[in-house]
Each structure stands twice: as C-alpha cells, then as structure tokens.
Amino acid sequence: xxxxxxxxxQARQGxxxxxxxxxxxxxxxxxxxxxxxxxxxxxxxxxxxxxxxGSPGVGxxxxxxxxxxxxxxxxxxxxxxxxxxxxxxxGGALLGDRVRMSxxxxxxxxxxxxxxxxxxxxxxxxxxxQAIRVLDAAGCxxxxxxxxxxxxxEVEIASQADTSVVLLAPGMGDGIQAAKAGILEIGDVYVxxxxxxxxxxxxxxxxxxxxxxxxSRTPGDWRPPIVxxxxxxxxxxxxxxxxxxxxxxxxxxxxVLAQRRRSRAAHEVExxxxxxxxxxIGDLRGDQRLDALAERIVAGETDPYRAADELVDxxxxxx
Amino acid sequence: xxxxxxxxxQARQGxxxxxxxxxxxxxxxxxxxxxxxxxxxxxxxxxxxxxxxGSPGVGxxxxxxxxxxxxxxxxxxxxxxxxxxxxxxxGGALLGDRVRMSxxxxxxxxxxxxxxxxxxxxxxxxxxxQAIRVLDAAGCxxxxxxxxxxxxxEVEIASQADTSVVLLAPGMGDGIQAAKAGILEIGDVYVxxxxxxxxxxxxxxxxxxxxxxxxSRTPGDWRPPIVxxxxxxxxxxxxxxxxxxxxxxxxxxxxVLAQRRRSRAAHEVExxxxxxxxxxIGDLRGDQRLDALAERIVAGETDPYRAADELVDxxxxxx
Numbered sequence: 001x002x003x004x005x006x007x008x009x010q011a012r013q014g015x016x017x018x019x020x021x022x023x024x025x026x027x028x029x030x031x032x033x034x035x036x037x038x039x040x041x042x043x044x045x046x047x048x049x050x051x052x053x054g055s056p057g058v059g060x061x062x063x064x065x066x067x068x069x070x071x072x073x074x075x076x077x078x079x080x081x082x083x084x085x086x087x088x089x090x091g092g093a094l095l096g097d098r099v100r101m102s103x104x105x106x107x108x109x110x111x112x113x114x115x116x117x118x119x120x121x122x123x124x125x126x127x128x129x130q131a132i133r134v135l136d137a138a139g140c141x142x143x144x145x146x147x148x149x150x151x152x153x154e155v156e157i158a159s160q161a162d163t164s165v166v167l168l169a170p171g172m173g174d175g176i177q178a179a180k181a182g183i184l185e186i187g188d189v190y191v192x193x194x195x196x197x198x199x200x201x202x203x204x205x206x207x208x209x210x211x212x213x214x215x216s217r218t219p220g221d222w223r224p225p226i227v228x229x230x231x232x233x234x235x236x237x238x239x240x241x242x243x244x245x246x247x248x249x250x251x252x253x254x255x256v257l258a259q260r261r262r263s264r265a266a267h268e269v270e271x272x273x274x275x276x277x278x279x280x281i282g283d284l285r286g287d288q289r290l291d292a293l294a295e296r297i298v299a300g301e302t303d304p305y306r307a308a309d310e311l312v313d314x315x316x317x318x319x
Numbered sequence: 320x321x322x323x324x325x326x327x328x329q330a331r332q333g334x335x336x337x338x339x340x341x342x343x344x345x346x347x348x349x350x351x352x353x354x355x356x357x358x359x360x361x362x363x364x365x366x367x368x369x370x371x372x373g374s375p376g377v378g379x380x381x382x383x384x385x386x387x388x389x390x391x392x393x394x395x396x397x398x399x400x401x402x403x404x405x406x407x408x409x410g411g412a413l414l415g416d417r418v419r420m421s422x423x424x425x426x427x428x429x430x431x432x433x434x435x436x437x438x439x440x441x442x443x444x445x446x447x448x449q450a451i452r453v454l455d456a457a458g459c460x461x462x463x464x465x466x467x468x469x470x471x472x473e474v475e476i477a478s479q480a481d482t483s484v485v486l487l488a489p490g491m492g493d494g495i496q497a498a499k500a501g502i503l504e505i506g507d508v509y510v511x512x513x514x515x516x517x518x519x520x521x522x523x524x525x526x527x528x529x530x531x532x533x534x535s536r537t538p539g540d541w542r543p544p545i546v547x548x549x550x551x552x553x554x555x556x557x558x559x560x561x562x563x564x565x566x567x568x569x570x571x572x573x574x575v576l577a578q579r580r581r582s583r584a585a586h587e588v589e590x591x592x593x594x595x596x597x598x599x600i601g602d603l604r605g606d607q608r609l610d611a612l613a614e615r616i617v618a619g620e621t622d623p624y625r626a627a628d629e630l631v632d633x634x635x636x637x638x
Binding site (some may be wrong): 033034037038040041042043044045129130133242258261262263265266268269270272273274276277278281290291293294295297298299300302303304306307308309311312 | 593610612627
C-alpha cells in the first residue's frame with residue numbers, strides 16, 4: 001500500500017527517496033499513477049525544462065553535468081532526466097550516467113534519474129513527461145532532460161522542453177547526422193562542444209550556414225545562438241546558461257512559454273487518451289463482438305473497415 | 320474519379336493493371352479505400368497465404384521465385400507481395416525484387432507487387448493485409464508474402480499468414496539472429512537454403528535443437544519440418560511445396576486455418592479501429608476542448624490523466 005499524499009509531501013520537502021519512489025510509480029504505470037498525477041498537478045509549472053540532445057559522443061552528459069554545477073552556483077535546484085534508448089536492456093548506459101554525474105550525488109539540491117526505454121518508443125515518450133512533473137513538483141527550478149538525438153521519439157521528447165539545446169562536436173559529421181534526424185529544426189540554442197578540437201570553427205560555420213542564421217529574419221524572431229564549449233573544463237558553460245536565460249526571457253515576453261507548455265500538455269493528453277482507447281479495444285480481445293466481426297470478415301460478409309466502424313461505434317456509444 | 324466496381328470486375332478477370340491499381344488504392348489510403356474493401360469482401364477467402372521471412376541474404380526472393388515456378392506448374396495462380404522495410408526511401412530493393420522475379424513478368428498467372436514501408440511501422444502492418452485481400456479477390460490461389468525478418472512489424476505480418484516459412488542459410492549466424500527477432504517461434508516450416516554450402520547440416524541440427532524438435536510432442540501437434548534447399552537451382556523446392564500443403568491440410572483438418580484467419584481478421588479490425596480513434600483525437604487538435612484542457616493542466620488545475628479521461632468520455636459519448 002503506497003501512501004501517495006505522504007510521498008508527495010516528502011518529495012515537496014526535497015527528500016530524494018520520495019522523489020525516486022514517485023518517478024518509479026509513474027514510470028512503471030503503477031495502480032497509483034493516477035493518484036500521483038492528481039496530487040502533483042497543483043505543484044507543477046514552476047520548473048524550467050531544458051532538453052539536451054545530440055549524437056552519441058558529443059558530450060551530452062559532461063555538458064549536462066557542467067550545467068548542473070553552473071545552476072547550483074546560483075542556488076537553483078536542478079533535476080536531471082537522462083533518457084538513453086540506446087540501451088534498452090543492459091542498463092549499462094544508466095550506470096555510465098551515474099558515474100559521470102557522481103560529483104553531484106551528495107548534493108541535496110540535485111536529483112538525477114536515468115530512464116531506459118522499455119523496448120517500445122511510445123513508452124518512452126509517455127513516461128518522460130510524467131517524470132518531469134515529479135521533478136517539477138519536487139521543487140526543481142530547472143529540469144535538464146538529456147536524450148540521444150537519433151530517433152523520432154527522442155526528438156519528440158526534446159521538442160517538448162521549454163528550451164531545446166542541440167549539441168554537436170567537431171569532426172563527427174554531426175551536421176549531416178543532425179539534419180537527418182531532424183534535430184536541427186528543434187534547437188533554440190546550439191552548442192558546439194569539444195571546441196578545443198580541430199574543426200570547431202568549421203562546424204560552427206557549417207551550422208550557421210545550415211540554419212540560415214546569416215539571413216535576415218523578422219524582427220523579434222528568436223535567433224538561435226551557437227555557443228562553443230569545452231564542457232569537460234566548464235569552458236563556455238556560463239554562456240550556455242546565459243543563452244538559456246535569454247531564450248526563456250524571450251519566450252516569457254512573447255507568451256511563447258505558456259503556448260509551448262499548453263501544446264506540450266495537449267500532446268500529453270492526446271498520448272494518454274490514445275493509449276486508453278487502445279486498451280479499451282484491447283479489452284475486446286476474446287470479446288464476442290470482435291470474434292463475431294472477425295467471423296463475418298472471414299466469411300466475406302463484411303470487410304475490416306466496416307467492421308472497425310461497428311466496433312468504434314460500439315465503443316463510442318458506451319458499449 | 321475511380322470506377323471501383325469496374326476495377327474490381329477487371330481484377331477478377333485477371334487483368335494485371337486493375338490488380339495493380341487496386342493495390343495502389345488500398346496502399347495509399349485513398350478515398351476509395353473503403354469502397355474497394357467493401358467490394359472485395361465477398362470475393363476473398365480463397366487464397367492460401369504463405370509468409371516467407373528471414374534475414375537479408377538467406378535467399379528469400381530466390382526461394383519465392385522458385386516457389387512461384389513450382390506452383391505455376393500445377394496451374395495455380397500466384398500472387399507475390401514483397402515487403403522490404405530496409406529501403407524506406409530508395410526503392411532500390413524494389414527494383415531488385417523485380418529483377419529477380421523477371422522470369423515471371425510475362426506470366427499472366429502471376430502478380431508481383433513490392434511494398435516499401437512508409438517510414439512508420441504501423442503503415443506497413445496496416446497496408447499488407449489489404450494488398451493480400453486484393454490478390455485474393457483477383458483469384459490468386461496462393462499469395463506469397465516475403466518479408467525481412469528483422470523487425471517486430473515484419474514478424475507480425477508473417478504471423479498473419481496461413482503458413483509461415485522461416486528461411487535460414489548456413490554460416491550466417493542466422494540461428495542467433497532469428498532467435499533475437501523472435502522469428503523462430505513463428506515458423507510452421509523451416510527452410511535451410513544454400514544447402515550446398517558448408518555448414519548446412521550444422522545449421523539444420525542447431526535449428527532442430529533450438530526448436531526442440533527432438534523432444535516428444537502431444538500427438539497430433541504440428542511438428543515444423545526443416546527442408547534443405549538450393550533455391551537458385553530449384554533443389555528442394557518441391558519438398559517445400561509438399562511441406563506447405565501438408566501444413567495446410569493439417570490446419571484444415573483441425574480447424575486451425577479458420578481460427579488463424581479469424582484471429583488475423585480480428586487483428587486487422589483492431590488496427591483499423593485504433594487508427595480511426597487516433598484520427599478522431601487528432602481532429603481535436605486546435606479544438607477548444609483540448610485547448611481548454613491543456614490550459615487547465617498548465618495552470619495546475621488538473622492533470623493529464625483526468626484530462627484524457629474527460630477527452631475520451633467526450634469522444635465516446637458522441638461528442
């Protein structure tokens with residue numbers, strides 16, 4: 001028996017075990033999921049959610065870790081959600097994240113959570129926003145969501161952040177990779193990490209060109225900055241924070257932040273509703289109606305489309 | 320304006336262009352899709368659907384082609400549906416299939432169709448059964464569905480056949496690959512192709528072991544045969560046909576065929592119904608209800624789950 005109100009109260013007070021427990025509850029689609037989400041609702045909406053994405057090897061975890069340090073210096077409470085779909089079964093990447101983040105392990109103002117995919121993409125897209133809500137309700141001022149920018153689902157998660165950071169590194173052919181994955185379109189801030197390596201300027205120039213940053217824009221439009229960093233030495237990290245805060249201020253000024261959050265919430269509701277409807281249909285497996293329809297299709301008396309119409313009508317009329 | 324009844328009549332008479340046009344209509348989710356499916360329904364249920372799956376390089380297309388030749392010798396009309404998801408954009412594999420199948424190109428008793436994925440797996444799982452229906456209605460006695468056995472969706476398609484053939488080749492580590500993809504569980508007939516190569520016996524033995532074919536079974540259970548072939552020289556192909564016919568007879572005797580077809584039809588209805596429900600929700604984008612719910616979530620007045628409940632209730636009460 002889980003005492004949800006008590007857990008939520010403890011999470012609000014900043015107890016890491018309560019936060020971890022709540023994330024496990026929402027992540028695992030436990031029976032208490034709905035109760036947890038209802039209890040969290042009035043506590044959410046304060047966290048600034050930053051998505052970080054990029055190909056493997058660009059230094060996402062190092063950059064994330066450096067950003068945590070920078071935000072902690074200003075007294076902010078920081079949540080980190082590391083979503084790594086490259087390792088659906090092993091959990092190896094999870095350990096890696098933890099090691100890289102270990103300098104923050106004893107800091108009570110930092111929550112770190114790794115999420116692996118559950119083998120299907122929908123699960124990931126669905127669970128991450130819930131985990132963000134927990135971190136938000138737990139009093140995080142900033143939530144950093146780190147994803148590998150390779151799949152559609154990861155792009156989706158990143159695009160659900162308030163601000164999306166796209167990371168690249170010199171000499172990795174990232175430009176092309178990023179363009180393929182569609183992540184170039186989602187960046188609000190671009191980071192060329194490992195900028196002490198050869199080719200950093202070329203990568204920045206290529207990026208500048210691909211983004212059409214040299215072209216004229218409608219005045220007042222956001223112009224994504226390109227920041228060069230060496231995250232391992234914390235170089236350029238303050239500039240990234242500055243860029244993030246500028247983007248946030250720009251969004252707030254223009255109502256874009258509220259708009260993005262509404263759109264994110266709408267998307268979330270949609271995902272949950274589709275899952276619920278799918279489950280309703282799933283419940284009909286072995287149900288006489290579906291069996292009877294299948295029988296009639298096999299007999300050539302009806303076709304799958306008319307049958308689906310009947311099924312949907314049955315469901316949508318309280319059947 | 321498409322004259323569906325005329326197209327269907329022409330397809331029934333065996334005109335290849337009409338068959339091709341109908342498949343394009345159902346594949347492309349055209350406005351006429353429902354009309355086509357309704358017109359086809361009473362004409363379907365005659366074709367014996369054989370799924371062929373296996374890793375790239377095991378000789379699926381060669382085997383398929385040899386099976387076409389074998390079935391044609393007995394006067395059967397044959398449809399081939401080659402589903403190749405490895406090439407979502409290029410269409411290169413499509414051309415390859417055509418070349419391999421070219422010996423049948425001028426045979427009026429053979430229909431060959433390649434389908435590429437449309438970039439999302441759902442599309443493939445959804446379109447293949449419709450195309451099978453067209454070939455069925457066009458009078459094909461046998462429909463061979465060739466898929467690459469690597470993804471969940473392909474396994475799904477193969478499992479929707481009346482009989483599933485799993486192909487392997489020696490020295491490709493196919494045993495392990497097949498096990499990973501879960502295709503070992505779906506075979507009704509196993510083919511070790513390229514059996515003139517070293518290691519063919521070892522592959523057959525390994526397969527025999529993995530399938531537990533040496534173990535005792537409930538009398539009357541189907542015991543998947545392992546057939547060795549050299550498809551390029553048509554060696555062993557008659558044995559494959561024999562195995563297929565045996566499996567078909569076994570299924571008919573025990574009512575398994577009808578049961579599989581009902582289950583396939585039920586699955587199809589489900590897929591279509593979920594898509595339809597998803598579209599209904601999609602229609603709500605920009606709808607006041609979803610916007611209002613999103614607004615309330617952002618304000619912390621409700622949570623995504625309660626909002627989804629409201630949305631689903633609205634839909635399922637004719638809203």
